[in-house]
Amino acid sequence: MCGIALIISGIRICKASSLFLESAPPASSPKAEQLVFSIDDLKAALRGRGPDSLSSKKVFLYSNTSSTVKEQEIISFIEGEEEKERDQAYLQRFEKNNKCLFGADGEAHDLENGFPKFAAELQFVGATLQLRGINPIVQPLVDISGNILLYNGEIFGGIYINSDSNDTEILLQALGKCCSSNSHLCTITDSCDDKRQSSVPGVLSAIKGPWAVIYWQESSKTLWFGRDAIGRRSLLVHWPTLEDGRFLLSSVSPVSSIEQSSGIEAENGFNKLKFWEELPCGIYSVYFGSPKSDGFIDGEVRKHEWKNAMVKELLDWERVSVEPKPEDIKVYHCKIAREQHGMHSAHSNIFPSKSGPSQASIEGPAKAVLIALKESVMRRTSLHTIFQAVTCDIRQEAHAPVAVLFSGGLDSMILAALLDECLDPSYEIDLLNVSFDGQSAPDRISAKAGVKELRRIAPLRRWNLVEINADLSKLDLETKHVMSLINPANTYMDLNIGIALWLAARGSGWVYKGNNNDIDEDLECVEYKSKARIVLVGSGADEQCAGYGRHKTKYRQGSWLGLQEEMKLDMQRIWKRNLGRDDRCIADNGKEARFPFLDEDVIRTLLNIPLWEVANLDQPSGTGDKKILREVAQLLGLYKASVLPKRAIQFGTRIARESNRKNFGSNRAANQASAGSAAIHMPSNLT
Template sequence: MKLLLPLHFNSSNSTNHRVSSFNEESHVLDNVSDMPESFAEFVFLGATLQLRGVSPVCQPLMDSSGNVLVYNGKIFGGIEVGIDKNDTESLMQSLGNCCSCRSQEHRTTCDFNGQAKGSIVDVLSVIKGPWAIIYWQESSKTLWFGRDAFGRRSLLVHWPTTEDPRFLLSSVSPTSSSLQDSGFEVENGTSGIKFWEELSCGIYSMSVDVKKSDGRFHSEIKKHEWTNAMLKELIEWERDSIEPKPAELNFSHSRTSSAELDINSYSSVLAQNVLTALRESMLRRISLYNIYQAQKETVPVAVLFSGGLDSMIIAALLDKCLDPNYEIDLLNVSFDGESAPDRISAKTGVKELRRVAPLRRWRLVHIDADLSKLTWEKKRVLSLINPANTYMDLNIGIALWLAARGEGWMYEESNNETDEDKRVNYTSRARILLVGSGADEQCAGYGRHKTKYMHDSWLGLHKEMKLDMQRIWKRNLGRDDRCVADSGKEARFPFLDEDIIRMLLDIPLWEIADLDQPSGKGDKKILREVAHMLGLHNAAILPKRSIQFGSRIARESNRKNFGSNRAANQASAGSVVINVQSYFS
C-alpha cells in the first residue's frame, strides 16, 4: 500500500516547502507560493494479497460517496466480517458510516441528520488483529492513516523536507531510496538523516480542506488517542503482580519438572488458561473462512520452524486447529546445511510432532543458503528492512525472506518400508506464515532479561520487558512484515493476539518466568508448562536461540564483515550500521 502526496503549484520555481515538527504527535505541512492558487494531489496505490472472501477485491477501494481505502490487515474481532466477505469491504462499510468529526475530544457519537454516528477513531480502536490503513474521507476532506497498537503491519512515512517536499506513506521503501536516501551512508561521512521512518503506532488525521487567502496551503497532522479502554491498558503494559512474597516464590519454585506436574495446582491452572487462549488465537488466524476460498491450496498454512519452544508450540496448536486433511509445512532455514543448530533441533522437533500427532502429514522444508552467493537477494532484503539498517536486521531479514519464499527440499516418504525416503525439491505454496514473535518479549526469553533481573530484581525485569513490548513495532514487526510480504505471504503472530497479551499481563510475573533457574528451565516458564501439556517434553527444555544464530547466518556474516566471530563480538556487530559499499565489495 502506498500514498504519495505531491504538493503542486502553478509555478514550481516560486514554491517554498516547509515542515515543522512540534512534537512526536504533531506535524505541520506548510506550503507557501507567490501564486494565488495551490492544490494538493493524492495518489493512492494498492497491491492486494487477498486471504479472505469468495471474490477478488481490488485496492484502492472507492465507495459511492468518494471515500477511498487502502488497507493492509486482518480483522479477527471488533468489526463483524461475514463468512463470504473480505476484511477491506467490511471495514469500508463501517468507515463509511462514520461521522465527519475529527476532534481530539470526540468521545461520544455525533448526531448527523438525526442519526447517531461513531467516529473513525472509534472504529479503528475496536479492531482486533494486525492492520495498517490509509483512508480518505470525502465529506470532511480528511486523510486518515495509521497502524495497529503493536505495529504488526508495516507503514513507513516520509515527512516533507526542503530536499523532497512530498508527504509519502508506504508499506515498503523503493529499492533505490533504500540504498541512496535511507541513511546507510552514515559511516561514509554523509548525511545520517533517513528518508523513510517507521510510522509510530496510532491513528493520524490530516485535513486538507484548508487554504489561506494568500494562496498558502496549510495542514496539521494530528495523532489521536485510542478510544478502546482495554487497548490503552495493553499499550501501557502494566501488571499488578510484579514482586512475589517469599511464600509465593517458594510455592512457584516447588514445581520444577513435568514429573511433578499437578493439574490442580495454581501454576498448572494458569498454564492451562494460556493454552486455551493460544488455541483460540490460532483458530482466529487459520480458520478456513479467513483464507481466500477461491484458492484451493494443498497447504494453506506454514510455520517458521526452528524446532525451538515457540515454533513447536505453534506447530502443535496448528495441528489441533487445522482440518486433518491438510498437510503442514515447517520452513527451516540453514546457512550450514544439516549442521546448523536450528536444522538439528528442527529434525528432532519433527519427530516429536509425529509422536504427538501421528495422523498429520508434516513436511520439514530444508531451505539451504550460502550467504556469499546471495548478491541480488541481499540487495533486495536491504531495501525491505529499510529504515532498519544494522547487520543484525539484515541477517534476520535474509533468513525470514528465504523462509517466506519456501524454496527448498524435503524427504518424500516411501510407501515401502525397505526403501529409503527420497530427497525431492519442494516449494511451499502456503500463503500464511505463522511466526512466534512476541513470546520472548512477554515471557522473559531474552538473555538481557536475566541480566536485568540479576541486577535489578523483579521490578527491573518488568521494566525491561515493558520496554521490549513498547518498541517491538520499531525493532521487529515492521521489518519482519515487509520481508515476509515480499513473497506474497502474510505473517501472522499468535502470541501477539490482544487476548493473549491481556492474559499474560494478568498472570503474576514470577509465574511467567523464574530467572533464578538455568536457561531452558526458568525463562519462559509458563510456555514450557504449556509445551508439557501438549506432550512436547523435549521442546519444553530447549534454551532460547535466535534465528540469526540458529541458522548460522550471523557466523557467516561476522566472518565476512568483521573477520571472525570474536572480532564481531568485540565490535558489538549486531548494532553496527551496515556500510553498503564494503558489504557488497
C-alpha cells in the first residue's frame, strides 16, 4: 500500500473535551465553499506515487428528518465508481428497512436522480502498492456488511497472516467481527470487553508493524482512523477551517496546497495557512449520531486508549536500568578494557573471521540486539507469493528485490549485512547512495569503503552500489515537489533531508560494470535504475542508542538520567520530526520504507538493556556513542564500520552545503541565520 485519503464534506466536526491535539479550530459550517484543492488534486498526488491501482468509494449520509425528532437517525449507503449494481442493492435495502423515506404508496419522497438527497459525503481513496498476497486487490475494500477499509501498512505480528494472504483483507475480516455497541464512546474501558467481543481499538492495538488506517464501521455509523504508536506511516489531518470547511485525512499533501499557502507568511516566517498537521499517533473515532434540528450532521472526534500492554510499554519508554550502581561500574570498566583489547585485535592487518577474537568479549546484550535485529530484517524482507509470481520471469536475470538507503555508515552497514543473511543468495542487493559533490562527498567515500567490507564478509552476494549524483542548482522542479512531500515540515533542514531521501529512493544512478569483488574507478559505469520496491532505512538507531551530539551534551549536563530523558523525548517525538516526512518522500517513488530499528521487539530489547551498555559517552565519538550497535557490527565482522562516527545525511551527502550556498550565499551566512531550523522562503521561480 502506498497511500490512503478521506474527504468528508457536509458534516460539522467537533472534538471531545478529553481529546488532546495541538490546535483546536472551531467547528465550521459544512457549507464552507473555499477549497484549497480538489479531490482530483489529491488523487493525482497519490497516483504520482506509482501504485498498482488507485480507486475510490463514497459513503452518502442523509438524515431521516421527515419523521418525528425521536425517530430521526442517520442513514447511509455506498456508491462506488464501478458498483452501480451494488448501489441499487443498497437502495432496495433502504426501501425495505427505512420506510420513513417512502410514502404509503411505496413511492420515494425527496429523491434526486433516484437516490435520496444526502446531507454529507465521505469519499475514500486508496492507492495500492501490492507486496503481499496471492490475489491482486484494489482499495478501498468493502465487505458484505458495508464496512470500508483503507490500510497503509504491514502486519508483522499480533494478527496471524499466512504467506499467501493479503494484510488488508485479513484486517478487514478481523475488524468486521468487532463489537459496534457504543464502541466509539469507549476511552479507558470498553463495553465490548464485557461481551467478550473484540473492539476496533483492540484489533488495531494488537498489530505489530507500521500502519495508518481509515475504517468505516457501517453498523455503528462510526469512522475510525489512526496510525501506529511509533508513527512509521504518514497520516496528515486537516481540521475544518474557514479556508476549507472539509475534514481531510491523507498520506500526502497535494502540490496545490503548497502553492496556495506559499506566499502567505507571517512576520516570523511561518505560513499563516497551516493547512495540514501530522496526525498524532493513536486511534481515533468520529461517531455520526442523530441529526440536529437544522438538518446538519455532527461528528465528534474521540481518541481511544491502546489496548495492548506492549504498546503502552513502548510509549512509556522506560528502561530497565538507567543509572549504574558502584558494583555495576566496576564490572563495566572491566568489560570496556576487554572490548578495547578486542577492537585492537580486530583492526590488525589480518582481518579476523566473523567468529574472531573480538567476538569473545562481546556477548550478552549485543548478542540479544543482533538476534532481534536479524528477526526484524527477516520479517521485513520475506518475499511473499505475489511478489515472487511477478518476478519469477526475471529471476534468472539480475534482480534486486530489496534495497538499502546506504551511506556506508554504521547503521546502513548493519542493515546490509543482516539483509545478506536473510535474503536468498541468488538475489542482488542495491545500495542506494546519494552525493551532491560527486566522488568527494563523505557518504560516497564511506559507501565505497563499506561495499568493500561487505564483499569481504559476503563474497558470493552481488552488491550494487548505485551512485546517485545530484546538482541542487538543477533541481528546481524537484524541490517544489519535495516541498509538498515534507509538508507540514517547513525548514531547510527538512527540505534537504527530504530531497536526499527522495533521490535515493528513486534509485536512478550509475553502477560499475565489472568484477563484483572490487570497485575500480577505471571500470566502465553504466546507467542503472533500482527496481526494488522495499527499501530498508536506518531510522531510529540514533534516537535509541545515543547517536546525536545533543545526547553527549545532556549526559555531561545531567549524567545518566539526563541522557535517558533526552533519548526518551527523541523517541516520543520521532513520529512528528522524522517518520512522517521520511515515509512520504520514500513512498513517492513507488517504494515502501521499512524501519528495522523501529521494530517493536527491537525497541523492547534495547529498553531491557542497562543504559551504560547501550552507550558510553565518556568515550570519544565513534567509540562510545551507539556502543551497543558498534558491538553488533563487530559480531557481523564489520570491524571498520564499527568505528565510524555519526554523520547526518544532509552533511554526508553535502546537500546542506549546497543549499546554504544557494539560499544564503555561503555556509557562514547560513550559520549566522541558523539555516538548519529556519523556515523555508520559497523562491518566486518555484511558485
